[in-house]
Amino acid sequence: MLKVRGLEVFYGPIRAVRGIDLDIAQGEIVALIGANGAGKTTTIRAIAGLTPFRGEISYDGRPLTPNNAERNLRAGLALVPEGRGILGSMSVEDNLLMGIYCRSDQAEAMADIGRMFERFPILERRRASMASLLSGGEQQMLAIARALLSRPRVLLLDEPSLGLAPKMSDIVFGLIAELRKDGMTVLLVEQKARQTLKVADRAYLLETGRVIKSGAAAALAADSAVSEAFLGGMPGVQPGA
Ligand SMILES: Nc1ncnc2c1ncn2[C@@H]1O[C@H](COP(=O)(O)OP(=O)(O)O)[C@@H](O)[C@H]1O
Ligand SMILES: [Mg+2]
Incomplete structure (x- = not known):
């Protein structure tokens, strides 16, 4: 459903993403993992249409042109x-x-807000509160709920x-698993x-703007090269956990 080929993104002279290929099929959870600075945010922003890029990104077989976030959102992305992007001085x-x-069906969209309040009761209890007063986790729920209200076909989640x-x-990872269901x-x-x-079906491991490993999530989790390169070399122990 989403296909990325030879993706390159430059910040001035710096090539932050150096030729990434990715595929995401309908109904999959695909993970991009990698250390800080690996190029994960740059890649997901290119897919969302928020940054210029070279290479090809196609969605349902049609090419997505760079810097076209509004159109990509309407198309279902x-x-x-990262950092949630909610407006702290506005109410929940x-x-x-x-x-x-971006919805043209405003009555149905309002009904969807009601459904979000059912799904996330904490947001209903805090609906009149300033968003900045929510806890970090509640703000993340709010950010995900807001994204779901566009009725996306693909949800792009950055950290x-x-x-x-x-x-x-754990609650956020549980929610992602639920969305997949x-x-x-x-x-x-x-x-x-x-x-x-x-929680993922498949994953790509990024290092300095390149994919260095990819495959079924379970296989990557068991891959000693992955655990040495990234997970700290000790199965069951996560760095920073
Ligand atoms: N706005 C920017 N200007 C210049 N360099 C940037 C900018 N954003 C990110 N970078 C650089 O691009 C590389 C990839 O960053 P990023 O995509 O944010 O990685 P990640 O999300 O994996 O931590 C890093 O080397 C980072 O320093
Ligand atoms: Mg990032």
């Missing part, structure tokens, strides 16, 4: 950016309303567990490789 409810601005307490991080397609960018490889 919704990004939850107003942040959710931002999620439906959803970043900065969350372990318990909240509902049939959502997910591209999940994460540094927490071990937890990520448990």
Whole structure:
């Protein structure tokens, strides 16, 4: 459903992404894992249409042109950016309303907000609160709920567990697994490789802008080269956990 070939992204003279190939099939959770600076955010932003790139990105067989985020969103690609991107000085409810601005079916979209409140009762309890007053985990829920309100076909998640307490991080990974059960397609960018490889179907390991390993998530989790390169070489122990 999404196909990336020879993706390159430059920041001035710096080639942050150096020829990445990826495939995401409908209903899959595909993970991009790698250390800080590997090029994960740059890749997911290129797919969302937020950055110029070279190479090809196609979605349902049609090419996506660079820097076309609004069109990509309407086509069904919704990004939850690193750092969540919610507006802290606006209420929880107003942040959710931002999620439906691209919808033409406003009545149904309002009903979807009601469904989000059922799915995330904490957001309903805090609907009038300023979003900045929510905990980090609640803000992540809000960011995901807002993205889901565009009724995406592919959810692009950039480090959803970043900065969350372990318990909240588990809740976020559980939510991603639930979304998959509902049939959502997910591209999940994460540094927490071990937890990520448990929920993902397939994964790509990035290092300095290149894919150095890819395959079934279970196979990558068991791959000694992956654990030495990235997971710290001790199965069951996650760096920084
Ligand atoms: N706006 C920017 N300007 C210049 N260099 C950047 C910019 N954003 C990211 N980079 C560089 O691009 C590389 C990849 O960054 P990024 O995609 O954010 O990695 P990751 O998300 O895997 O941590 C890093 O070397 C980073 O320093
Ligand atoms: Mg990043």
